[in-house]
Amino acid sequence: xxxxxxxxxxxxxxxxxxxxxxxxxxxxxxxxxxxxxxxxxxxxxxxxxxxxxxxxxxxxxxxxxxxxxxxxxxxxxxxxxxxxxxxxxxxxxxxxxxxxxxxxxxxxxxxxxxxxxxxxxxxxxxxxxxxxxxxxxxxxxxxxxxxxxxxxxxxxxxxxxxxxxxxxxxxxxxxxxxxxxxxxxxxxxxxxxx
Amino acid sequence: xxxxxxxxxxxxxxxxxxxxxxxxxxxxxxxxxxxxxxxxxxxxxxxxxxxxxxxxxxxxxxxxxxxxxxxxxxxxxxxxxxxxxxxxxxxxxxxxxxxxxxxxxxxxxxxxxxxxxxxxxxxxxxxxxxxxxxxxxxxxxxxxxxxxxxxxxxxxxxxxxxxxxxxxxxxxxxxxxxxxxxxxxxxxxxxxxx
Numbered sequence: 001x002x003x004x005x006x007x008x009x010x011x012x013x014x015x016x017x018x019x020x021x022x023x024x025x026x027x028x029x030x031x032x033x034x035x036x037x038x039x040x041x042x043x044x045x046x047x048x049x050x051x052x053x054x055x056x057x058x059x060x061x062x063x064x065x066x067x068x069x070x071x072x073x074x075x076x077x078x079x080x081x082x083x084x085x086x087x088x089x090x091x092x093x094x095x096x097x098x099x100x101x102x103x104x105x106x107x108x109x110x111x112x113x114x115x116x117x118x119x120x121x122x123x124x125x126x127x128x129x130x131x132x133x134x135x136x137x138x139x140x141x142x143x144x145x146x147x148x149x150x151x152x153x154x155x156x157x158x159x160x161x162x163x164x165x166x167x168x169x170x171x172x173x174x175x176x177x178x179x180x181x182x183x184x185x186x187x188x189x190x191x192x193x194x
Numbered sequence: 195x196x197x198x199x200x201x202x203x204x205x206x207x208x209x210x211x212x213x214x215x216x217x218x219x220x221x222x223x224x225x226x227x228x229x230x231x232x233x234x235x236x237x238x239x240x241x242x243x244x245x246x247x248x249x250x251x252x253x254x255x256x257x258x259x260x261x262x263x264x265x266x267x268x269x270x271x272x273x274x275x276x277x278x279x280x281x282x283x284x285x286x287x288x289x290x291x292x293x294x295x296x297x298x299x300x301x302x303x304x305x306x307x308x309x310x311x312x313x314x315x316x317x318x319x320x321x322x323x324x325x326x327x328x329x330x331x332x333x334x335x336x337x338x339x340x341x342x343x344x345x346x347x348x349x350x351x352x353x354x355x356x357x358x359x360x361x362x363x364x365x366x367x368x369x370x371x372x373x374x375x376x377x378x379x380x381x382x383x384x385x386x387x388x
Contacts, residue, residue, distance in 0.1 A: 026220070026222060028220060028222050028223050029222050083386075083387055086386075109303070137386070144388055145387070145388055146386045146387060146388055147380075147384070147385075147386055147387070147388050149377065149380070149381060149386055150369065150373075150377050152362075152367070152369070153369065153374065153377040153378060153381070154377075154381060154386055156358040156359075156362050157355045157358070157378055157381050157382070158355075158386075159358065160354060160355050160356070160357045160358035161351045161354050161355040162354070163354045163357050163358075164350040164351070164353065164354035164357075165350075168346075168350050173346070175344065175346070175347065179344075180347065183343065183344050183347040183348075184347060184351055186341075186343070187343060187347070187348060187351050187382065187385070188351070188381065188382075188385060188386060189385045189386060189387040190341070190384075190385035190387055191341075191381070191382060191383045191384035191385035192277075192280075192331070192340045192341055192343055192348055192352075192382060192383060193277055193339070193340060193341070193383040193384055194338055194339055194340055194341050
């Protein structure tokens with residue numbers, strides 16, 4: 001079905017350009033007209049591929065949420081130590097942020113513009129993710145692999161420490177993404193103190 | 195000069211309500227009309243106290259930037275170890291975020307809406323802050339107090355790890371702000387690994 005294939009890839013292009021635009025101008029500051037211009041098609045023909053700006057935001061948020069979730073499910077059942085599980089998740093976050101900086105930025109900043117119903121669904125996936133991430137920390141403490149830290153504080157310190165990567169990281173800064181993940185992991189696992 | 199006093203406090207009230215409003219709706223999504231309603235005065239009389247929405251944003255951003263800067267200047271000259279300096283800065287960040295959650299949120303999210311000229315000034319203060327914070331890490335490494343970490347990665351991991359406090363922390367969660375600062379410091383200084 002070549003027609004369908006073309007339609008899909010135009011849709012992907014729209015979503016990719018939308019991620020760039022929302023990141024730059026914010027969801028509220030971006031119009032479908034701006035987006036059509038970026039994509040290089042008439043505003044009217046954009047609606048053959050996408051219903052609304054809201055639909056684009058939903059697609060970006062849930063696509064990313066599902067990727068995080070899929071990686072977590074895989075990591076949970078891997079036969080590695082608890083610190084290795086956390087390190088694997090940190091490496092995944094770093095890679096996702098670097099490979100999809102625009103989309104990750106939109107999720108971080110613009111999820112609050114989801115419709116009420118979709119926002120509830122999004123928050124529910126996010127809460128589930130945080131609970132399962134926290135459970136790895138908690139089991140690691142029980143197993144004696146982690147210090148007896150406050151689990152919520154550890155959870156959010158780890159997740160939040162990755163936030164800057166989207167804002168700061170450029171390959172030109174002379175740090176590879178592998179080193180970046182390794183160094184962030186090292187700081188969170190072992191601290192900066194000698 | 196009682197008239198001046200009243201004017202100042204009305205101005206402060208406007209800025210405080212603006213922080214709440216911008217945090218909730220974003221700078222772009224907030225109108226002077228909404229703000230006047232929150233403050234409980236006529237939109238027209240607001241302009242006796244404040245020139246524009248831009249002026250409010252400037253005041254919020256630079257007020258916060260100067261507080262961070264003042265604390266850093268004090269910490270730099272304190273006669274304590276490098277790890278203690280970083281811990282003092284972490285404690286200050288936590289306290290500032292908890293005591294001024296609305297303003298800190300506005301600075302984090304809306305600084306990019308500053309006018310071009312003010313944005314340059316703001317970024318210059320922020321760069322200066324980051325450089326001086328990095329210098330403490332760098333001197334700490336030289337003194338053997340810190341591991342030989344990549345300084346930029348350590349800097350941004352520390353600063354970014356504090357970001358979630360504004361989004362997550364509520365006194366009702368059973369963690370005092372002193373414990374919060376202490377636990378975040380402990381994770382960054384010594385890591386989570388047993």
